Amino acid sequence: MNNVISINKKKPNDMLADFQKQNIKFDINKLKSACNEILKTKGFDTSLGIPHFAAISLNQIPGDPDSIKGNKVRGVYWTKPDSTGVEVSRDVNIDESKYTEFVKDYENTYFKFVYEELSKKFKLGRVRLLLKEPRSTLSWHRDPEPRLHIPIYTNPGAIMVIDNIAHHMPADGSVWVTNNLKYHNAFNGGEENRVHLVACVLDYKFN
Numbered sequence: 001m002n003n004v005i006s007i008n009k010k011k012p013n014d015m016l017a018d019f020q021k022q023n024i025k026f027d028i029n030k031l032k033s034a035c036n037e038i039l040k041t042k043g044f045d046t047s048l049g050i051p052h053f054a055a056i057s058l059n060q061i062p063g064d065p066d067s068i069k070g071n072k073v074r075g076v077y078w079t080k081p082d083s084t085g086v087e088v089s090r091d092v093n094i095d096e097s098k099y100t101e102f103v104k105d106y107e108n109t110y111f112k113f114v115y116e117e118l119s120k121k122f123k124l125g126r127v128r129l130l131l132k133e134p135r136s137t138l139s140w141h142r143d144p145e146p147r148l149h150i151p152i153y154t155n156p157g158a159i160m161v162i163d164n165i166a167h168h169m170p171a172d173g174s175v176w177v178t179n180n181l182k183y184h185n186a187f188n189g190g191e192e193n194r195v196h197l198v199a200c201v202l203d204y205k206f207n
């Protein structure tokens with residue numbers, strides 16, 4: 001049984017080296033309300049070409065609404081899609097450092113405060129609300145930079161796997177930075193949507 005990964009067992013900190021909980025916390029009720037508020041007026045963009053995945057961008061390149069459309073909402077990643085195990089890249093390169101303008105439509109929501117607080121601590125690229133539908137998974141892939149997560153809606157079966165470590169991040173206002181430079185995946189094995197605020201972090205180093 002030694003090679004079975006239990007997600008319920010308390011993991012020693014070194015096992016969570018690629019899931020780093022940050023010393024900052026937000027109000028989960030306000031996060032949920034802000035998310036509901038946005039969803040009332042704007043649905044998730046489900047036209048991104050990835051099944052069961054959708055996004056709402058919270059920041060953009062100043063004055064450039066096209067910077068949060070189509071494949072710019074996804075961005076480059078690398079995956080091993082078939083039996084050869086050969087890595088290929090997908091999608092387009094993004095200049096994350098240009099995403100400095102909070103989207104005006106959401107300025108009156110709690111996310112504006114969250115964005116400002118996070119910006120004091122981290123050099124952020126794109127900041128998005130990401131939806132993972134029930135009983136769905138991403139590809140096995142790696143990204144160009146670490147990602148910051150604030151789970152807003154989740155369930156015990158919504159789990160991220162980095163390399164060979166699986167971890168559920170609870171929706172309690174906590175902030176995590178995950179090592180997306182390693183191969184990883186996220187799946188939602190529950191029966192409700194999973195929604196995380198996910199930001200690209202440009203100045204965060206994992207060992």
Ligand SMILES: [Fe+2]
Pocket residue numbers: 141142143180184
């Ligand atoms: Fe990723």
